[in-house]
Amino acid sequence: xxxxxxxxxxxxxxxxxxxxxxxxxxxxxxxxxxxxxxxxxxxxxxxxxxxxxxxxxxxxxxxxxxxxxxxxxxxxxxxxxxxxxxxxxxxxxxxxxxxxxxxxxxxxxxxxxxxx
Amino acid sequence: xxxxxxxxxxxxxxxxxxxxxxxxxxxxxxxxxxxxxxxxxxxxxxxxxxxxxxxxxxxxxxxxxxxxxxxxxxxxxxxxxxxxxxxxxxxxxxxxxxxxxxxxxxxxxxxxx
Numbered sequence: 754x755x756x757x758x759x760x761x762x763x764x765x766x767x768x769x770x771x772x773x774x775x776x777x778x779x780x781x782x783x784x785x786x787x788x789x790x791x792x793x794x795x796x797x798x799x800x801x802x803x804x805x806x807x808x809x810x811x812x813x814x815x816x817x818x819x820x821x822x823x824x825x826x827x828x829x830x831x832x833x834x835x836x837x838x839x840x841x842x843x844x845x846x847x848x849x850x851x852x853x854x855x856x857x858x859x860x861x862x863x864x865x866x867x868x869x
Numbered sequence: 870x871x872x873x874x875x876x877x878x879x880x881x882x883x884x885x886x887x888x889x890x891x892x893x894x895x896x897x898x899x900x901x902x903x904x905x906x907x908x909x910x911x912x913x914x915x916x917x918x919x920x921x922x923x924x925x926x927x928x929x930x931x932x933x934x935x936x937x938x939x940x941x942x943x944x945x946x947x948x949x950x951x952x953x954x955x956x957x958x959x960x961x962x963x964x965x966x967x968x969x970x971x972x973x974x975x976x977x978x979x980x981x982x
Contacts, residue, residue: 757912793974794974795873795958795971795972795973795974796958796960796970796972797972798969798970801969811969843912843913845913856901856903856918856962857903857915857918858903858905858913858915858970859915860905860912860913860914861912862911862912863910863911863912
């Protein structure tokens with residue numbers, strides 16, 4: 754059982770380049786989300802989705818786009834990379850966000866992104 | 870704004886000790902609370918999820934309690950082992966439709982053989 758799979762694990766970009774971080778889950782989870790983790794700061798929510806075709810902004814959405822065309826996939830697009838986007842990015846999913854143990858969150862192993 | 874504080878920030882103990890990690894949050898109107906473990910260079914693993922109507926949850930050597938009225942949760946680790954070395958994060962979720970998690974900075978635990 755693969756769980757939440759993120760690719761790539763590492764990426765180096767130049768300022769202004771664009772790229773897509775991939776996230777896929779095989780648990781039929783409705784809820785998917787993207788976080789960034791920076792030293793000295795708690796995890797910050799970028800975007801989230803409560804189901805295919807539905808996305809919404811988190812705390813720090815600027816500079817990022819998402820789409821949810823299938824239940825399994827939730828890619829994160831950096832439109833024009835900036836050094837401030839250097840971070841570790843995590844994708845996470847849960848069965849739902851409608852209460853109970855269905856809200857237990859499962860994380861991918863992360864993508865280390867450096868923007869030069 | 871909801872804030873989460875975890876004390877201590879770092880802890881180093883000999884193997885076999887019983888440990889208590891503390892988490893406090895400013896808003897008692899939370900929906901539930903999860904405790905996670907993060908190993909260096911890896912993602913987070915949910916250890917325990919405590920519903921708003923519950924006071925505690927147990928899994929093996931781990932026990933987490935929740936006191937919403939005082940804005941506190943504790944994670945108790947019994948008979949610590951070197952394999953328990955990791956960063957432990959607590960994350961209450963806001964009440965309301967989105968129930969977004971609010972994150973602390975974690976407690977970095979080292980259990981020495």
